[in-house]
Amino acid sequence: MKLDVRARAESTALGAVLAFVSFALVSCRAPYPHDELLDAWARDLIVPLHETLVRECESLERSLDALVTEASPETLEAARSAWRLSAVVWQEVALYRFDRMILSHNQISKRPADSEFIERTIAEPPAVLDADFVARVGSLSKGLSAIEYLLFEPAEPDAWLEQAREEPARMAYAVAAGAHLVSSAEQVLDRWLPEGGNYLETFLRGDGETEGFRRSLGKLYNRVVAVLEETVREHLGKPLGGGAQEALPEFVEAPASASSLALVKSRLAGIERVFFSPNAESGEGESASSVASDSPRLANYVEHLGLDWNGQPFVEELRLRFASARGALDAVPEPLARAVVEHPAEVEQAYDELRELLVLIKVDLANQLGVTLTFNDNDGD
Amino acid sequence: MTERRVDRDASESRLAQLKGWFQEPVDSLPLLWLRVSFGLLMAVSAVRFVAKGWVRELYVVPDFHFSYLGFGWIAPPSEAWIYALFAGVFVSSLLMAAGVFYRASIFAFFVLFTTVELFDKTLYLNHYVFVSSLSLLMALLPLGRLGDRMVASWMLMAVRVQVGLVYWFAGIAKLEGDWLLRAQPLATWLPARSDLPVLGALFEQRWVAYGASWGAVLFDLTLPFLLLWGRTRLVAWCAALFFHGLTALLFEIGMFPWIMMCATLVFFEGAELRCAIDRAAKGSFSWWHQSARADSQRACLGSRRTATVAVACLLAVQCVLPLRHWLYPGDVLWTEEGYRFSWRVMLVEKTGDVVFQVKPPGERERPVYPSRYLTLLQESQMSYQPDMILELAHHIAREHGPGTQVRAEARVSVNGRASRLLIDPRVDLAAERPSFWPQAWILRNRAGTPAVASFSTPRRVDWP
Structure with a gap:
């Protein structure tokens, strides 16, 4: 009798365990394909962006060669346009500055340009002013910021052409910096590729200590927040005057080329592309890069987790805030240096919208995603 | 008149009984285990902190440090001195583990460790508070001369209360709306680990977050009592191993799980530990059994009345401190007034x-x-x-x-x-x-x- 009771109890317990396991298995929806998201980021977004940067830098190099061959207002304008395109793509690429990539990135762009050194070099040029010479100089005397200084100072084409005729070393420096820029862009791309530094593998699989998805999501998210913060504080807030009596137009990012606003827009587009694929209904503007569309992005993950914000899908709020930020930036007339003086209300509106977007990503979404914003792995509790 | 005398006699007898129970000699092996394991873990912790470059990152690099109210006079010294402090923590940990200059080493450990933690409020962690509290308690107990000796049962009970308070208050802190009704923050943290193989798919399920939340409440509130009761002790300790093992796997919480896994062993009786060690060592430690059998002949360590009172005060403060947030208006998770030193572990x-x-x-x-x-x-x-x-x-x-x-x-x-x-x-x-x-x-x-x-x-x- 006792054995019967025990056998019945055991079979009941076994049945309960089986029922629970079945319930657990049945109720599980398919887990989110984390690897696919990382793969899409890496192969459809990051690597193509880096390839686009190399192409744009090569195009800039060619246009600088053409300018040296035949200095004219047309070739000068072509070179300046090529610089603008390279600089715009660079804003998106610079988002992916992970781990020790900072040194390679500094070779491509570090502001402000060291105009004193550049002028000294032009006045007393070395025997050979080529890419090797540029490679040896400090990061403020090379890359996009140095080329911007060389191409856009003075802004007036005739004055520039006259100056270039008087100082051949100026064009030689620009050509050398262009050649060095191409090799720097190639080096940064190479750090990602399997045949080079293969950071792609670290991005996809992790570094042995932290798994790929959590690590890469954390790194990328932190970069998104950092770049957005820098854009709000430094590139919009500071020129606005930060509460000072007057606006401070001298603090815009790229005053010589008058492309500061385009750079801000490009940075925002780059961040938006982390969240939405270009063909998603984000209404995202066109980009200079040729990234793949329709591949999964962070918004898909947010949607999969079913996150909401004040009762509505979080993805919708993100979409709205990106659109508002884009719209506010579009309403600011070019150039930014003049806009902060003549149209401060529009710039302030853009500042506000970008700051709202920053808070949504840095505070609200990070909270719901459980992303560690400092990436310091000191003991928690 | 006679009835009163009977009452007084009865209460005096109960008091004597209680006093007898407090003074009853018990096997000191659980405390020996605690001293050795705690000392070794703290030594590892100090080395780990230095090896990971945290001394420089957390104490040297920052230009500004947040101080605890009333402790603004404690600020990080120069880099060399901070390393010296960590060296001091390391050495005192090892000496404490070995029982060499025990009183001096455990007291030095408490002072050095706590001083380092007071350098910057940014680095507040519940487990650091536990380490400081436990080391202060241990400094009040004569744990250096344990060896084969017995101790008064109140000493063992004091350490058990110290460990139990962490779970008990952590459980009470979880009795609030977000934890119970919204399964937060586990509903956020678990899906963030859904990339883990096998378990990952489960972590995205809402019911898993609810199950884990309610399970954690049950675990925290009952564990100290289940560990105290002989019949459930082993099962409860296995549950603690599973719980802390899982949190170590899921969250980057450093040494905390290992400290608690070792600390919960103080709930076992000396004889149980001896048996387990003996069984694990396949009889090589059978002398432990022999010494256990001779309990009545073993010397019993007492302590001064002042130490006993200090221990009582320390534990009493810890019973009150976690409840102080009730004195503040509003939600403690939001205002953080009364949040620290109240074992609100992984709650928000x-x-x-x-x-x-x-x-x-x-x-x-x-x-x-x-x-x-x-x-x-x-x-x-x-x-x-x-x-x-x-x-x-x-x-x-x-x-x-x-x-x-x-x-x-x-x-x-x-x-x-x-x-x-x-x-x-x-x-x-x-x-x-x-x-x-x-x-x-x-x-x-x-x-x-x-x-x-x-x-x-x-x-x-x-x-x-």
């Missing part, structure tokens, strides 16, 4: 963003960003803790000269809720004094406080 997911608006005398107001003064970790921690925001506001005011006014626009999100203002953005924080009293400038209703978007524009804000 908070993120924030703070911009200070600074107005030196005679000048217009301008935004000042915390990153100018803080490291990323400090900024992240400060962004949702009002007392730290106040401390930085005072620092900024001092830097900008007398009469400077400082306001803070702090937007904070708690447990997946949309971000809200944490601090009244109209209040001049430079004029507010830090204190243990409820702070009027904290906006207390975390659900109803409207977010004021317009405060973000640097030139739009006018002073009241």
